[in-house]
Amino acid sequence: MRIVVGMGSCGIAAGAKDVYQAICAIKKTDDDFTVGVTGCIGMCFLEPIVDIYDDKKNLLHRMGNVRVKDVALIVQALRENNPDRLAPLCITPENADFLKKQTRIALQHCGVIDPTDINDYLASDGYQALQKVLKSMMPEEVIEEIKISGLAGRGGAGFPTWFKWDAARKAPSNTKYMICNADEGDPGAYMDRAVIEGDPHSLIEGMLIAAYAIGAQDAMVYVRAEYPLAIIVLEDAIKQALDKGFLGQNILGSGFSCNIRIKAGAGAFVCGEETAMLESLEGKRGMPRLKPPFPAEYGYNGKPSNINNVETFANIAWIINNGGKKFAALGTEGSKGTKVFALTGKIKRGGLVEVPMGMTLREIIFDIGGGIRKDKEFKAVQIGGPSGGCLPASLLDTTIDYKALNATGAIMGSGGMVVMDSSTCMVNMAKFFLDFTAKESCGKCTHCRLGTKRMLEILSRITEGKGKEGDIELLEELSYAIKDGSLCGLGQSAPNPVLTTLNYFRDEYEAHIVDKECPAKECTELLVYAILADKCTGCTLCARKCPTGAIHGEAKKLHTIDQDACIKCGQCVDLCRFAAISIEGGSRHADN
Amino acid sequence: MNDCKCKMNNDLSLIKDVLLEYGNTSSNTITILQKTQEIYGYLPVDVIYHIAARIGSTPAKVMGVATFYNQFNFQPVGKYLIMLCQGTACHVNGSQRIEKAICEELKIKDGETTPDGLFTIKNVACLGCCSLSPVMMIDGETYGYLTPEKTIKILNDFRKRGQKTCEL
Numbered sequence: 001m002r003i004v005v006g007m008g009s010c011g012i013a014a015g016a017k018d019v020y021q022a023i024c025a026i027k028k029t030d031d032d033f034t035v036g037v038t039g040c041i042g043m044c045f046l047e048p049i050v051d052i053y054d055d056k057k058n059l060l061h062r063m064g065n066v067r068v069k070d071v072a073l074i075v076q077a078l079r080e081n082n083p084d085r086l087a088p089l090c091i092t093p094e095n096a097d098f099l100k101k102q103t104r105i106a107l108q109h110c111g112v113i114d115p116t117d118i119n120d121y122l123a124s125d126g127y128q129a130l131q132k133v134l135k136s137m138m139p140e141e142v143i144e145e146i147k148i149s150g151l152a153g154r155g156g157a158g159f160p161t162w163f164k165w166d167a168a169r170k171a172p173s174n175t176k177y178m179i180c181n182a183d184e185g186d187p188g189a190y191m192d193r194a195v196i197e198g199d200p201h202s203l204i205e206g207m208l209i210a211a212y213a214i215g216a217q218d219a220m221v222y223v224r225a226e227y228p229l230a231i232i233v234l235e236d237a238i239k240q241a242l243d244k245g246f247l248g249q250n251i252l253g254s255g256f257s258c259n260i261r262i263k264a265g266a267g268a269f270v271c272g273e274e275t276a277m278l279e280s281l282e283g284k285r286g287m288p289r290l291k292p293p294f295p296a297e298y299g300y301n302g303k304p305s306n307i308n309n310v311e312t313f314a315n316i317a318w319i320i321n322n323g324g325k326k327f328a329a330l331g332t333e334g335s336k337g338t339k340v341f342a343l344t345g346k347i348k349r350g351g352l353v354e355v356p357m358g359m360t361l362r363e364i365i366f367d368i369g370g371g372i373r374k375d376k377e378f379k380a381v382q383i384g385g386p387s388g389g390c391l392p393a394s395l396l397d398t399t400i401d402y403k404a405l406n407a408t409g410a411i412m413g414s415g416g417m418v419v420m421d422s423s424t425c426m427v428n429m430a431k432f433f434l435d436f437t438a439k440e441s442c443g444k445c446t447h448c449r450l451g452t453k454r455m456l457e458i459l460s461r462i463t464e465g466k467g468k469e470g471d472i473e474l475l476e477e478l479s480y481a482i483k484d485g486s487l488c489g490l491g492q493s494a495p496n497p498v499l500t501t502l503n504y505f506r507d508e509y510e511a512h513i514v515d516k517e518c519p520a521k522e523c524t525e526l527l528v529y530a531i532l533a534d535k536c537t538g539c540t541l542c543a544r545k546c547p548t549g550a551i552h553g554e555a556k557k558l559h560t561i562d563q564d565a566c567i568k569c570g571q572c573v574d575l576c577r578f579a580a581i582s583i584e585g586g587s588r589h590a591d592n
Numbered sequence: 593m594n595d596c597k598c599k600m601n602n603d604l605s606l607i608k609d610v611l612l613e614y615g616n617t618s619s620n621t622i623t624i625l626q627k628t629q630e631i632y633g634y635l636p637v638d639v640i641y642h643i644a645a646r647i648g649s650t651p652a653k654v655m656g657v658a659t660f661y662n663q664f665n666f667q668p669v670g671k672y673l674i675m676l677c678q679g680t681a682c683h684v685n686g687s688q689r690i691e692k693a694i695c696e697e698l699k700i701k702d703g704e705t706t707p708d709g710l711f712t713i714k715n716v717a718c719l720g721c722c723s724l725s726p727v728m729m730i731d732g733e734t735y736g737y738l739t740p741e742k743t744i745k746i747l748n749d750f751r752k753r754g755q756k757t758c759e760l
Contacts, residue, residue: 010721013734044723187679190720225626225663226675226719228732266622267662269717283621285660301619344681344722351723382680418680418722432683436717442660 001033001060001078006049006111008040008197009229010190014047015067022071023050033078039198041111042352043098046091049111050074052083062096063089094370098349101368103330105338106154106191106314107354110198115233118240121201127246129320133209134254139169142213146316148324150336155181155272155309156387156413157489158335158402164306167296168214171304178211178219178258179300179307181277185224185269186385187436188416191340192310194352196223196230199314200237204247204260206313209320211258214306219260222277225267234262269386269440273488274307276442287442288488309414311340331357335401335412345382345418346373353417355400362396365419376421380505384413386433386440387493389500390426409500411493425522426505427512431459433497437490447485451478452494459498464525465586467513472502517586524568528584531559535580542572542581602636611646618647621657625664634665662716670705670712672750675729679718682725690726691715693740697747710754711747 005011005020023035041049046064052074054060061083063074070089077085104110113120121127133142147162168176180203184192196203207219223231238260241247249257263281270276271286278300280286299305315337319327328336335357341364344350348370355364361381365371372378380390389410391398398404405412420429438452455478458471479495486492502509511517518526531542531551538556543549550566553559561572573581610627614620624643629635635658644651658664674694678687691702694713698706705712721727724736728743735746 009719009734010724010736013721013724013727013736047724184720185717187683187718188681188722190718190722193720224720226716226729263623264626265661266626266664267716268660280622281619283617283619283623283657285657342722344725345684350681385680416680416722418684420684424684432680440717 001055002036002053002057003033003074003078004036004038004051004053004114006039006041006047006051007037008111008194009227010040010044011047011049012229016048018068019048019050019066019071022068023075026072026075031075031079036114037116038112039110039115040194040352041099042107042194042354043091043095043111043349044351045349046095050089052078052086061086062091064091064095095349098351098353098368098370101363102354103338103356104354105318105327106195106202106311106340107199107352108318109202110194110352113199115198115200116236118201118237118244121199122244125321126201126317127205129317130205130208130246131252132320133212134252134256139213139215142209142320143169145320145324146213149315149319149327150324150331151312151315151319151327152335152402153309154311154315154339154414156186156384156411158412161308161312164296164308165210165213167294168216168304168306171297173304175218175303176214176216177300177303177305178207178214178216179277179281179305180207180219180221180313181272181274181307181309182221182223182227182230183265183272183277184227184310184414185272185440186387186414186416188344188382188385188418189342189414191342191352191415193227193230195310195314196227197233200234201241202314202317203234203310204237204241206316207260208247208251208258209316210306210308210313212256214304216306217258219258220263220281220300221260222263222265222271222281224265231262231264238262268442269436270442270488270490273490276488277307278305285442287444288490290487311415332399332401332404334403339400339412339415341400341415341417343369343417343419346376346421346424347371347419348373357400359400360397361391361400364400364417365396369419372419372421376423378419379422379424380420380426380429382418382420382429382497383416384411384496385416386436387411387489387496388413388416389496390420390429390504391500392504395504409496409503411496423520423522425463425518425520426501426508427459427518428463428520428522430498430501431456431463434459434494437494441490441494445486445488445491447482448487448491448494451482451485452491454478455482455495455498462509462512463518463523465512465516465523467509469513471513472506472509476502511586515586519585521583521585526586527568528563528587529561529566529568529570529572530582530584531561532580532582533558535578537578537580539577541577542575545571545575547571600636600638602632602639604639604642606631607639607643611643615643615646618649618653621647621649621654622661625654625658629664634668637666665712668705668709671710671754672712672730674711674713674747675716675719676713677717677719677721677725677727677729678715679722679725681722682718682727685725687726689740690728690738690743693743694728694747697744710751 052061151161152158275289276286340354434456443449543551644654
């Protein structure tokens with residue numbers, strides 16, 4: 001038997017390392033089980049996760065939210081061969097459904113194999129696709145297979161992968177580069193990190209097949225600096241692949257040579273844009289280039305280059321092994337295969353979800369994700385990060401499909417899916433994204449540099465209760481100007497969060513501007529704190545602790561809040577033992 | 593320059609090996625700056641001049657690259673760098689409350705360092721641990737499901753650890 005602990009970044013953050021060390025500490029040499037690690041299975045809401053496998057690698061038990069104090073019991077149960085004792089720790093069938101409703105291709109090995117040991121990958125048919133390609137396929141045949149599969153870039157734009165490869169293959173040059181975009185900058189998306197940490201060899205194998213297809217001998221992975229564990233795991237995997245002869249000179253005796261280097265990003269969101277990434281790889285400020293020429297003609301150091309996202313590469317080996325047709329059988333007319341989403345926010349079961357294209361948002365959020373925390377009402381789902389949009393409940397039956405999502409004003413993007421309930425203010429959410437894009441704009445295009453700043457100012461004043469008539473129209477005008485006047489995807493899509501919230505939640509903007517009210521009760525400046533006469537006991541606690549002395553009242557008598565002095569810090573609400581302080585979204589209600 | 597805390601007489605030999613390995617081309621500028629920051633904890637001005645001369649660039653160009661990226665610091669940072677995630681999921685799950693708790697506890701604002709040199713706080717875009725939001729990273733370690741109370745407890749643990757190493 002084998003005990004396996006999920007040690008992805010999020011598992012470790014939830015305490016997996018302590019659990020792993022505790023198991024190792026009490027394991028005796030004569031114990032009849034081994035201890036191992038794996039990456040992220042995607043059931044992040046259950047971390048730390050401990051699995052028990054039999055010797056034939058069948059999963060016997062999966063335990064969630066395991067604490068160090070549970071370790072003794074787990075080890076004891078295995079020693080006594082008494083699995084019943086594990087039952088209280090095992091995940092519920094309901095939670096197990098989270099995985100059952102998924103179709104895993106890019107994530108097929110994540111949380112299953114040991115990412116630190118290449119032999120585990122090899123035992124799961126690892127590097128079979130590479131061997132097949134090198135021994136029996138011409139580069140053109142590889143590209144044709146990818147064309148049949150219908151695979152489109154998973155980084156956000158959804159451009160057909162085969163087309164880019166074909167263009168790079170046909171570009172005349174002896175030196176070409178294969179580049180992996182692992183600069184996963186969209187806040188709320190982390191599937192690329194999970195793939196690198198949990199299945200680094202599938203990335204390496206995908207990159208090698210792509211390099212062979214376009215004729216590149218040099219490959220690079222541009223990884224975000226915020227992912228230290230991913231860099232360590234990938235470095236180690238590259239070393240092991242070199243030792244086994246899957247990388248380097250004359251790979252598997254085929255005459256094809258390719259090396260992979262890691263370049264750590266330095267924290268700039270715009271570097272996820274492919275031409276900005278090229279500039280950054282060349283050691284410059286990461287500012288996008290004018291296209292054309294496209295990277296397939298003029299890329300890294302002016303040579304033909306191809307750039308794909310981590311998730312795209314993670315699909316390649318599966319497509320070669322199983323055939324492009326099988327991949328194309330999944331999904332919809334215009335969007336083939338599966339897509340990984342990072343389901344987060346106010347969701348019950350948050351984590352990584354890989355589903356066939358064509359599934360509806362409702363199925364992902366409610367059937368897989370289990371719905372909203374505390375069974376609150378669903379309000380919106382944000383898809384596609386700062387370039388995407390917020391979709392309301394009425395659009396929950398939208399299918400996962402590039403075209404269908406674009407029609408709503410959101411985008412597929414890299415797959416961030418942040419779910420919100422009634423406590424999230426949509427104006428504040430739009431402001432949050434504009435704050436992000438205004439900071440991350442590289443400054444090259446005036447519309448993006450200044451336009452996002454002006455939009456942020458307008459949104460800020462709206463959330464502070466200083467919104468003016470005409471602000472909504474001004475936001476719309478600026479949005480379209482920025483879209484037209486920006487060179488790269490960052491600027492072209494930066495207004496999307498504002499446009500979609502204006503489209504679907506316009507009443508919330510109007511409430512802020514006209515009624516000076518925040519319906520979600522999130523915008524601090526607009527809130528009104530009041531003391532409820534029927535609940536206040538006059539204990540004086542709030543009056544004594546109020547930092548600005550805004551609360552007045554005698555002992556055992558009703559207290560009142562001086563609205564002019566109140567700074568809306570919320571301390572009185574936390575302090576009050578009688579729930580006597582009410583919060584209203586605006587003065588209109590408080591006056592009544 | 594009166595407020596500048598950078599030392600202007602840094603030991604340039606510390607990055608000798610880095611420059612030997614990467615200094616042959618300006619396309620390694622970012623890697624060199626990253627390794628330099630690992631050594632000094634930040635990018636001192638005199639070291640930037642030295643790097644520029646060695647890679648055949650100008651201080652303005654190197655500085656231009658360095659200031660473009662969020663990772664680089666131009667002032668000494670604390671022993672423990674708190675990277676507080678302000679990604680979408682963390683925002684939705686209350687990262688502002690965590691920021692408020694940290695800033696009140698340490699009496700510093702985003703980007704500042706405590707007078708004892710123990711902590712620096714930096715807001716970052718997304719640490720990719722969204723399912724555990726709100727999260728922060730200190731010393732490469734991620735802490736999830738933060739509440740103001742839990743955050744302050746973690747800070748106190750680091751404070752104890754930091755003071756202990758100072759005594760040794």
